[in-house]
Amino acid sequence: MNNTGKVVVGLMAVYAAYRAVRWVWAKDAANAAAKAQVAYGRWTKREVARHTGADNGPVLIALDGRVYDVSAGRSFYGPGGPYSVFAGRDASRLMATQTFDDGLTEAELDSPIDPLDDLAPEDRECLDSYIGLFSVKYHCVGDLVEPSAVVSQ
Numbered sequence: 001m002n003n004t005g006k007v008v009v010g011l012m013a014v015y016a017a018y019r020a021v022r023w024v025w026a027k028d029a030a031n032a033a034a035k036a037q038v039a040y041g042r043w044t045k046r047e048v049a050r051h052t053g054a055d056n057g058p059v060l061i062a063l064d065g066r067v068y069d070v071s072a073g074r075s076f077y078g079p080g081g082p083y084s085v086f087a088g089r090d091a092s093r094l095m096a097t098q099t100f101d102d103g104l105t106e107a108e109l110d111s112p113i114d115p116l117d118d119l120a121p122e123d124r125e126c127l128d129s130y131i132g133l134f135s136v137k138y139h140c141v142g143d144l145v146e147p148s149a150v151v152s153q
Contacts, residue, residue, distance in 0.1 A: 037057075037058040037069055037071050038051070038058050038060070038069055038141050039141070040140075040141050040142050041141070041142045042142055042143050042145045042149065043060070043062070043067045043141075043142050043143065043144055043145065044144075044145060044146070044147045045062075045089070045090060045108070045109050045113070045144070046109055046147070048060050048061075048062050048067060048088055048089060048090070048144065049088045049089060049104055049109060050088065051087075051088050052078075052079065052084070052087040052088035053071070053074055053077065053078030053079050053084075053087055053088075054079055058071045059071045059073070059074055059077050059078050059087050059088070060087070060088060060141065061077060061086050061087060061088075061089070061091050061134070062089065062090040062091065062092065062144040063090075063091060063092050063095065063127065063130060063131050063134060064092050064116065064127060064131055065113070065143055065144050066131070066134075066140050066142075066143060066144065067140065067141050067142045067143065067144055068134045068138040068139065068140055068141065069138060069139045069140075069141045070087075070134070070138045072137070072138060073137070073138065085100050085101065085102075085103055088104060089104045089108065090113065090114065090144055092114060092116055092127060093114055093116065093119075095126070095127055095130045096116070096119055096123040096124065096126050096127035096130075097119075097123050097126075098126065112146060113144060113145075113146060
């Protein structure tokens with residue numbers, strides 16, 4: 001290959017690298033610009049359940065006692081998304097065990113918060129991985145609490 005060919009190939013490589021870096025910067029800027037749509041606070045299961053993304057509202061998911069605004073991932077967790085079953089609920093056990101169910105029930109809303117103390121080590125590790133992902137990708141908007149904890153504030 002002559003010098004002109006080497007220069008052209010080098011310029012093409014530099015341009016490709018520039019486009020890749022520009023794409024990453026734009027994506028990071030868009031993620032950084034996404035703000036939590038709800039205020040930080042203490043959330044009961046019933047309050048979280050009102051935030052499934054219906055009517056283009058916020059999407060909340062609770063994991064191991066923390067509540068995350070996952071509205072930036074609406075295409076995954078919002079209505080019609082492949083993981084919408086996790087929206088508006090404490091999805092800790094479902095995500096830890098990689099199981100899907102038919103959705104939130106009244107019995108689930110009325111039950112105490114799952115202590116998760118019987119999870120197998122590999123399920124706990126899986127849940128911790130999701131918590132790490134959510135902590136980086138989404139805004140934590142508070143803590144999941146029992147209704148009696150909200151009343152006693």
